[in-house]
Amino acid sequence: MKISSVLLSCAIFGAIGFGVANAEEKEWSLVWSDEFEIDGAPDSTVWSAENGFTRNHELQWYQGENAYCKNGLLVIEALPTNYPNPMYEEGSRDWRKSREKVECTSASITTKGTKEFLYGRFEVKARIPVGGGAWPAIWLLGSGLPWPSCGEIDIMEYYRINGEPHILANAAWGKDRPFDSVWDSAKVPFSHFLEKDSMWASQFHIWRMDWDEEAIRIYLDDELINEILLSETNNGKIGNYGNPFKKPMYLLLNLAIGGDNGGTVDWDCYPMKYEIDYVRVYQQK
Numbered sequence: 001m002k003i004s005s006v007l008l009s010c011a012i013f014g015a016i017g018f019g020v021a022n023a024e025e026k027e028w029s030l031v032w033s034d035e036f037e038i039d040g041a042p043d044s045t046v047w048s049a050e051n052g053f054t055r056n057h058e059l060q061w062y063q064g065e066n067a068y069c070k071n072g073l074l075v076i077e078a079l080p081t082n083y084p085n086p087m088y089e090e091g092s093r094d095w096r097k098s099r100e101k102v103e104c105t106s107a108s109i110t111t112k113g114t115k116e117f118l119y120g121r122f123e124v125k126a127r128i129p130v131g132g133g134a135w136p137a138i139w140l141l142g143s144g145l146p147w148p149s150c151g152e153i154d155i156m157e158y159y160r161i162n163g164e165p166h167i168l169a170n171a172a173w174g175k176d177r178p179f180d181s182v183w184d185s186a187k188v189p190f191s192h193f194l195e196k197d198s199m200w201a202s203q204f205h206i207w208r209m210d211w212d213e214e215a216i217r218i219y220l221d222d223e224l225i226n227e228i229l230l231s232e233t234n235n236g237k238i239g240n241y242g243n244p245f246k247k248p249m250y251l252l253l254n255l256a257i258g259g260d261n262g263g264t265v266d267w268d269c270y271p272m273k274y275e276i277d278y279v280r281v282y283q284q285k
Contacts, residue, residue: 058259108254131269149174151244186226
């Protein structure tokens with residue numbers, strides 16, 4: 001559904017998004033969107049690409065070439081490969097440098113430095129890959145503090161837990177020690193969605209986050225997946241006891257492979273595509 005349907009979308013979600021709409025919930029205004037209607041690289045005035053091995057011991061080497069727009073979609077593609085790791089150092093204990101080869105490439109794009117938002121309704125329509133090793137995500141991070149005190153919101157993650165596929169909706173914030181995090185996570189077995197529709201994975205779905213001064217509520221196709229109360233999300237000492245979810249945050253879209261959560265890679269599923277139809281941000285009038 002493209003931008004010509006925005007007003008209809010607002011009306012529909014205002015009427016049924018929460019079951020019963022009150023007066024405040026009816027007035028949403030589109031403040032930014034990317035419909036990916038160009039062919040070629042994503043809009044460079046908005047999106048920038050991460051590069052190299054980045055986090056979580058993931059298998060992929062991120063590069064901008066693996067994110068492109070085609071036929072009205074943003075495509076993030078994971079490709080198997082076998083070329084020398086440019087960061088390789090013999091004997092290194094750094095996981096980024098100890099690998100001799102790059103086994104696959106993918107992409108992670110972000111609005112850091114260009115688009116940051118405080119509160120609103122976020123909608124992303126996407127078709128996610130579910131093959132072995134897939135770890136697609138829609139998420140947000142804050143600026144100005146180290147992770148996790150900067151705050152992290154995962155509108156969507158998909159990966160395997162003890163071998164079983166799950167869809168997750170999470171938030172993380174900081175404690176008193178570096179890299180020590182508190183998580184509010186909802187982990188829904190993928191079978192929950194397949195029971196409703198055996199063809200679920202072949203279709204596009206709408207992830208939505210409604211974020212205000214009181215709570216973060218994350219929905220998948222209008223089903224509430226997680227509600228995170230901001231009264232419970234204050235940082236510890238490193239974050240100066242502040243609340244990271246009361247400050248602007250930027251968006252990330254990525255397809256990770258393997259690593260700490262992606263699980264065992266099934267190379268028969270590759271090349272693998274994560275397709276995004278649109279990203280839209282609304283705020284109340």
